[in-house]
Structures are given as structure tokens and as C-alpha cells.
Amino acid sequence: MAPRPLAPARPPSVPLLALAGAVTVANLYFPQPLLAAVAHGLDVSERAAGLLASLAQIGYALGILLLVPLADSARLRRLTSVLLALTSGALFVAAAAPDVLTLALATLALSTTTVLPQILTPVAAVLAGPDRRGRVVGLVGLGLTLGSTLSRTVSGAVTDASGSWRVAYGVAAVATAALLLVLPRRLPERLGPPGHGSYAGLLAELPRLLAVHRELRTSALVGACAFAAFSVFWSVLAFHLATPPLGYGPGAAGLFGVLTLPAALLSAAAGRLADRYGATAVNTGSLVCAGLGLALAGLAPSSPAALVTGANLLVAGISSCQVANQARIFGIGPAVAARVNTVFMLATFSGGALGSLAGSWLYGAHGWPAALLAAGACVAVAGLVVVAGARPGVPTCGGGVTREAGGIRPRIPQGES
Incomplete structure (x- = not known):
């Protein structure tokens, strides 16, 4: 039996989805200007610090493959809450990391769970309906572009003003955690029908x-x-x-x-x-x-x-x-x-x-x-x-x-x- 179509989103929902996408995708890119400061602060080589950027991309790819398919059958509000909590927790760990190994593990964890942009985009498209699908996808995509671009500028400015790269991680953790108060309750309960096969079946398909x-x-x-x-x-x-x-x-x-x-x-x-x-x-x-x-x-x-x-x-x-x-x-x-x-x-x-x-x-x-x-x-x-x-x-x-x-x-x- 075909699932009933989702009710359309209220007008404030699209800007919220774009903002949430910008905040979460920024977690992948804001550390890039900080790598030299990280290397100096943790007393490691710039090459070792540069591996953090590669780990972020690897983690994001893993998250897209292993977590995004869940949005077709899982409870979106619960999935969103868990991902935001895990990401903000990993950012706090990164901010307090005593060594580069801890920071590397935290980076891999936060980049794997900060895949909400790739969940929110299909949610926005489904809620918009066929007549406005492209427009809404474009607006959410604009949020992702601005988040990935401006995050580098913001993190650099925060680090320069505070004198510590850890503050930038702390700001990102607070911004991500703040979405927990707003985003989950504004999402539909589900994107697709409940019980849409097993997790392994979702991936195999x-x-x-x-x-x-x-x-x-x-x-x-x-x-x-x-x-x-x-x-x-x-x-x-x-x-x-x-x-x-x-x-x-x-x-x-x-x-x-x-x-x-x-x-x-x-x-x-x-x-x-x-x-x-x-x-x-x-x-x-x-x-x-x-x-x-x-x-x-x-x-x-x-x-x-x-x-x-x-x-x-x-x-x-x-x-x-x-x-x-x-x-x-x-x-x-x-x-x-x-x-x-x-x-x-x-x-x-x-x-x-x-x-x-x-x-x-x-x-x-x-x-x-x-x-x-x-x-x-x-x-x-x-x-x-x-x-x-x-x-x-x-x-x-x-x-x-x-x-x-x-x-x-x-x-x-x-x-x-």
C-alpha cells in the first residue's frame, strides 16, 4: 500500500532547514584554516595536522553511506536528535582534545554524524511537493554553500580573536547543540513508511x-x-x-x-x-x-x-x-x-x-x-x-x-x- 503524502511544510520550515544544513555542513570545513594553529598547539607536524582534513572527508563519506539511508524508514525526529547530540558531543571532545590522536578520533566521529545536510535536502524536497521541489532544493543548497564557504572565515576570525583554535570548536559545538532545541520538533515524524525492511536491506537496495x-x-x-x-x-x-x-x-x-x-x-x-x-x-x-x-x-x-x-x-x-x-x-x-x-x-x-x-x-x-x-x-x-x-x-x-x-x-x- 502506497504511503500517504506528507503534509506540506509551513513557510518557516525551509529557512530553518537551510540554516540547519549550513550549521551542520560547516562542521566539515571550519577546521581547515585552523590546521596550522592545531599543529602548533598540539606540538605536531603540519603534515600530521593536515590528516585531519582527510579524516573529515572519509568520515563524511561513511556517514552518507551508512546513516543517510536510515531517513527513508526511521523516525526523523529521533534520528535527527541522535545525530545532533553525537556531533555536538564529538565537537566538545575535539575542543578539549589533549593530543592529536584524540582530535583525530573526534574528527572522524563528528564528520560521520554531521550528515544532516544530506537528510534535510530530501526532506525539504518531499515536503515541497513536485511544483516547488527545485526551488526548495535550491534554497537548502544555498544554505549548504554559504555554510561551507563562510565557516572558514568565521572560524579563522574566532581563533584570531580568542587566540585559541579550541574556541572555534566550542562555538561549533554550541551552535550544533542549539539546533536540538528547534529542529527535531519541526520535522515530520517519518519521511517514508515505517518498517521499510531491515537496515541491511536498505543498504543492499x-x-x-x-x-x-x-x-x-x-x-x-x-x-x-x-x-x-x-x-x-x-x-x-x-x-x-x-x-x-x-x-x-x-x-x-x-x-x-x-x-x-x-x-x-x-x-x-x-x-x-x-x-x-x-x-x-x-x-x-x-x-x-x-x-x-x-x-x-x-x-x-x-x-x-x-x-x-x-x-x-x-x-x-x-x-x-x-x-x-x-x-x-x-x-x-x-x-x-x-x-x-x-x-x-x-x-x-x-x-x-x-x-x-x-x-x-x-x-x-x-x-x-x-x-x-x-x-x-x-x-x-x-x-x-x-x-x-x-x-x-x-x-x-x-x-x-x-x-x-x-x-x-x-x-x-x-x-x-
């Missing part, structure tokens, strides 16, 4: 979802290629800026994060465009925008203005592409929303990791032009996937049916939010 749903395959491949291009650019930008004739220090690469905020803000409009014109049209325009950004950065590699403009075009394009991809997959059906997001994010994350590795190697071997050519090739492949995925044939979620893990059933109309 992930490959089947990818095999069954063409929409998911398209979004996963496009997301992986697009994020690979994005990661190639950002993984080598600091090296390029440091070489003559530019000769900028590390702070310049960090400044690019702030300088691309206009592009991040503009990308929120991609959700409305996806609702109106479809995810394929937005994917196409976004990839063209990203390609233009890479071309500009490649044609004028010594011009700061060209690099900033190119970075903004790239951020706008890739962020908009992400919104369109998620709008597409959340049309598959509310019963599998968290699991399709798990598959999509794992593919995107893998593409980004491969892009970072390839970018660093290509830059070291052949320089800036080779790295940008590789990024451009990734964008081109993503474009081919979009074209192939738009072929008529198999019914998609833009039609009158909704494809779910158990087969195809008539779409259930949802209320508007």
Missing part, C-alpha cells in the same frame, strides 16, 4: 536503485563529472596563484571563496528554473556556464580579474547543476528519497576525489593548461550524459508516473507548500 532509475543514473554521472571538474580547478588554484607572475600567498586562494559568493547566491535560482523548464535544460545551461569559466581561466591565466570571473562562472555552473540533479532524483518518489540522495552524493563525492587527485598530478606534470583541459573534458562528458539521458523512451518522473523501488505506480498528488 542502493545498487538496485541505480540500476532501475535512469534519472538517478543520469544525475549521478553528471554530478560525478561536474564535481570532478570543480575539484580539478580548486585543487590546483592555490599552486597557480603562487607561481610567477602572480606570486600570491595562501590567503589569496582562501579569498576566492568569498569572491565567489555572488555566484553561489545566483545558483539558488536554478531550482526555480528546474521547476519551470526541467532539470535537463538547467543542466545544459549550467555546464555551458562552467565551461566558459574554465575557458576564461585558461585563456587569461595571469589576469586576476579573469580568474575571479572564471571562478564565479564555474561555481555558478556547478552549483546550479547540482540543484538540477537533485531536483531530478527527488522526483523518483518520497519512499526512496534519502537512498537516491545517498547514491547521488556518493557518486558526486567520488568524482570530486578523483578530480582532486587528477588535477594535482596533471598540474605537477604539465601545469595549469593541462589541469584546465582535464576539467573541461569532465564538463564535456557531463554534457554528453545529459544528452543521452534526455532520450525519449523510458517513462521518467516528469510524466504521469512515479518510479519507485518496487516498480511503477501512479503518482500521488502532493499538496503545495
Whole structure:
């Protein structure tokens, strides 16, 4: 028996979900500017402190794989409360860590449990209903972008003002714990039907979802290629800026994060465009925008203005592409929303990791032009996937049916939010 559609969210819910996503995703990124201070404070090498950034990414990937699928069948309020409590507890442990081993274990724990952004995004999409799905996904995605970008600036400022990196961890712990007072009670009790199989069954179904749903395959491949291009650019930008004739220090690469905020803000409009014109049209325009950004950065590699403009075009394009991809997959059906997001994010994350590795190697071997050519090739492949995925044939979620893990059933109309 098909589950009843969830009641639409009240208007304050979307800003709250965006804020909660920003606060929790910030836990992954705010420590990055503090690594030198951590190394000095704990009397370890910068290389040892740098491993904390890698542990954060590993933990986040584990959390996406092992925890996000639970949102399809677990009690959302309880799951959210447990994750927030565990994350804030791990942040407090990190703030008081007496040595780098304790800090490393705390980092792995908090990054594994701070996966609420990947739970809140499908929740917001399901609550919004089909007519506003893209818009709401775009707004929540904007919160995640702002949280990941501004958290570095805030943590650096807090550390400079207080003289201790531990204070930044303490502030993050308090902010995360504060969400416990507000967020769980504003969520629906469940996203999907209760008792939707065992935990092992939820995980085992992930490959089947990818095999069954063409929409998911398209979004996963496009997301992986697009994020690979994005990661190639950002993984080598600091090296390029440091070489003559530019000769900028590390702070310049960090400044690019702030300088691309206009592009991040503009990308929120991609959700409305996806609702109106479809995810394929937005994917196409976004990839063209990203390609233009890479071309500009490649044609004028010594011009700061060209690099900033190119970075903004790239951020706008890739962020908009992400919104369109998620709008597409959340049309598959509310019963599998968290699991399709798990598959999509794992593919995107893998593409980004491969892009970072390839970018660093290509830059070291052949320089800036080779790295940008590789990024451009990734964008081109993503474009081919979009074209192939738009072929008529198999019914998609833009039609009158909704494809779910158990087969195809008539779409259930949802209320508007």
C-alpha cells in the first residue's frame, strides 16, 4: 500500500532547514584554516595536522553511506536528535582534545554524524511537493554553500580573536547543540513508511536503485563529472596563484571563496528554473556556464580579474547543476528519497576525489593548461550524459508516473507548500 503524502511544510520550515544544513555542513570545513594553529598547539607536524582534513572527508563519506539511508524508514525526529547530540558531543571532545590522536578520533566521529545536510535536502524536497521541489532544493543548497564557504572565515576570525583554535570548536559545538532545541520538533515524524525492511536491506537496495532509475543514473554521472571538474580547478588554484607572475600567498586562494559568493547566491535560482523548464535544460545551461569559466581561466591565466570571473562562472555552473540533479532524483518518489540522495552524493563525492587527485598530478606534470583541459573534458562528458539521458523512451518522473523501488505506480498528488 502506497504511503500517504506528507503534509506540506509551513513557510518557516525551509529557512530553518537551510540554516540547519549550513550549521551542520560547516562542521566539515571550519577546521581547515585552523590546521596550522592545531599543529602548533598540539606540538605536531603540519603534515600530521593536515590528516585531519582527510579524516573529515572519509568520515563524511561513511556517514552518507551508512546513516543517510536510515531517513527513508526511521523516525526523523529521533534520528535527527541522535545525530545532533553525537556531533555536538564529538565537537566538545575535539575542543578539549589533549593530543592529536584524540582530535583525530573526534574528527572522524563528528564528520560521520554531521550528515544532516544530506537528510534535510530530501526532506525539504518531499515536503515541497513536485511544483516547488527545485526551488526548495535550491534554497537548502544555498544554505549548504554559504555554510561551507563562510565557516572558514568565521572560524579563522574566532581563533584570531580568542587566540585559541579550541574556541572555534566550542562555538561549533554550541551552535550544533542549539539546533536540538528547534529542529527535531519541526520535522515530520517519518519521511517514508515505517518498517521499510531491515537496515541491511536498505543498504543492499542502493545498487538496485541505480540500476532501475535512469534519472538517478543520469544525475549521478553528471554530478560525478561536474564535481570532478570543480575539484580539478580548486585543487590546483592555490599552486597557480603562487607561481610567477602572480606570486600570491595562501590567503589569496582562501579569498576566492568569498569572491565567489555572488555566484553561489545566483545558483539558488536554478531550482526555480528546474521547476519551470526541467532539470535537463538547467543542466545544459549550467555546464555551458562552467565551461566558459574554465575557458576564461585558461585563456587569461595571469589576469586576476579573469580568474575571479572564471571562478564565479564555474561555481555558478556547478552549483546550479547540482540543484538540477537533485531536483531530478527527488522526483523518483518520497519512499526512496534519502537512498537516491545517498547514491547521488556518493557518486558526486567520488568524482570530486578523483578530480582532486587528477588535477594535482596533471598540474605537477604539465601545469595549469593541462589541469584546465582535464576539467573541461569532465564538463564535456557531463554534457554528453545529459544528452543521452534526455532520450525519449523510458517513462521518467516528469510524466504521469512515479518510479519507485518496487516498480511503477501512479503518482500521488502532493499538496503545495
